[in-house]
Amino acid sequence: MNTDTGEEIPVTILSGSLGAGKTTLLNHLLSNAGDRTLAVLVNDMGEVNVDAELVAEGSELELDDGVAELSNGCICCELQDDLETAVVRLARDRSFDHLVVESSGISEPAPVARLFTTESRVAALYDVDTLVTVLDTPAFLEAFAGEERPERRGDEDDRPLSDLLVEQLEVSNLVLLNKADLCSEAELSEAEELVRALQPDAETIRTEFAAVDPDRLLGADLFNPGHVNDLPGWKRALASADGDHESDGSSDHGHDDHGRDGSGDGDHRGHHHPDEVYGVSSFVYRSRRPFHPERLADFFRDLPRSIVRSKGTAWLANNEMRVSIAQAGPSVRATAQGPWIASLPEVERDMYRSNRPNLEWHDEHGDRRTELVFIGTDYDESTLRAALEDALVTDGEWETDLDGPFPTEQGDEAVIREP
Incomplete structure (x- = not known):
């Protein structure tokens, strides 16, 4: 040419x-x-x-x-x-x-x-x-x-x-x-x-x-x-799990208790959707209950090396920011992407919702939720899920002031784990 x-x-x-x-x-x-x-x-x-x-x-x-x-x-x-x-x-x-x-x-x-x-x-x-x-x-x-x-x-x-x-x-x-x-x-x-x-x-x-x-x-x-x-594999895993979630008839709307046994406020157990790729698999974890920030940080600091990639959005207690988490091998970083729509003033919140008719909305928690994808090989999914459950706030911690290393101002980034 x-x-x-x-x-x-x-x-x-x-x-x-x-x-x-x-x-x-x-x-x-x-x-x-x-x-x-x-x-x-x-x-x-x-x-x-x-x-x-x-x-x-x-x-x-x-x-x-x-x-x-x-x-x-x-x-x-x-x-x-x-x-x-x-x-x-x-x-x-x-x-x-x-x-x-x-x-x-x-x-x-x-x-x-x-x-x-x-x-x-x-x-x-x-x-x-x-x-x-x-x-x-x-x-x-x-x-x-x-x-x-x-x-x-x-x-x-x-x-x-x-x-x-x-x-x-x-x-x-x-x-x-x-x-x-x-x-x-x-x-x-x-x-x-x-x-x-x-x-x-x-x-x-x-x-x-x-x-x-x-x-x-x-x-x-x-x-x-x-x-x-x-293109990224984590997006494929999340989209695939979304399809599984939509088709299985489950819903996290309308629940008003915060039980941690999976029968209360919805799908914080997540929906297991293995994406077998030559021995490498993935799973998605979802929750309508916030994380204790320090316990979640400890979870990622202790993440086994068999998890090669995890990414998604986390709901953290006493933090009105949507915090994205990106883990690649031994590196874990968190970025405050912007406020949850549910945290905005009513007029602004209604405007956002009217412009996004497909936005999942919980009667009590609005758009606040956790969605994390984990990709790896030879990991124990049940152990990781249990550790994530343990990192969620208890009923007594729900409204208390909790400190942690995650960013609280839009655009700020924090290093949770370094190589």
């Missing part, structure tokens, strides 16, 4: 933590581009270290306005300004068939994909082809399934490696299990299981030194803009 034709230019977006093999992959693609002319947009030419044999004679990566002409006709660019400006300028000034974007300053591919798919001057020029995550497979297993040990950090980011990996994986179309030569067959199978649990639709390819057929990444047409927000 030539940019002079006015057709949209396909884009492959790469992500992966430091040392996973992105630079090796970029060099491999440039060396094996065939008849394609590639433009590779990278964050830092010094970090990328494109193979000197690919660089046009005399350029020696002395960039002219951030662009190096490579000997095979490809273009390599450094991201000197914002991404939107860079890709528009590339399409205007250069002729190429396919754009590969990798920026170490952006930890996961979804924000980049949104730039290319939302209404903008960029979306009119480009078409996202595939979101690719390159995994350092031994490090991935270490973060999620190995023995507990200090984690290595990701690209220019102060979050734990497990956080970065999960965010990259959950929106990927294609995952390269790189450094496969450093893993046993059993370890590679385990890595494939974990990837499928986090993102069921992702294709996986085992690679050594990021050697992969370029056709698997360029022109694969795996990206669907309408599905990017529905």
